[in-house]
Amino acid sequence: xxxxxxxPALTCRKCGRSNPRVYLAPVVVEGTGTCICMDxxxxxxxxxxxxxxxxxxAL
Numbered sequence: 377x378x379x380x381x382x383x384p385a386l387t388c389r390k391c392g393r394s395n396p397r398v399y400l401a402p403v404v405v406e407g408t409g410t411c412i413c414m415d416x417x418x419x420x421x422x423x424x425x426x427x428x429x430x431x432x433x434a435l
Contacts, residue, residue: 384409390416401435 384404387394389412396413403409412435417423422433429435 386411388413388416390420400429 383395384402385395385408386399386402386404387410388396388399389410391413393413393415396411396415398414399411400414400417402411414423414427417429417435418427422429422435424430
């Protein structure tokens with residue numbers, strides 16, 4: 377029996393932040409990847425006031 381699978385190393389595609397705590401649209405290839413952090417999504421107006429993607433936004 378093996379242990380839990382470690383989370384991949386992610387970097388925000390917009391600001392370059394490493395391993396953000398909350399992120400959207402992760403893309404992982406061979407253990408490393410990219411995402412969009414919630415701060416960047418909010419700054420671009422992609423989120424509603426509850427923190428969900430607005431209708432019509434596709435990441």
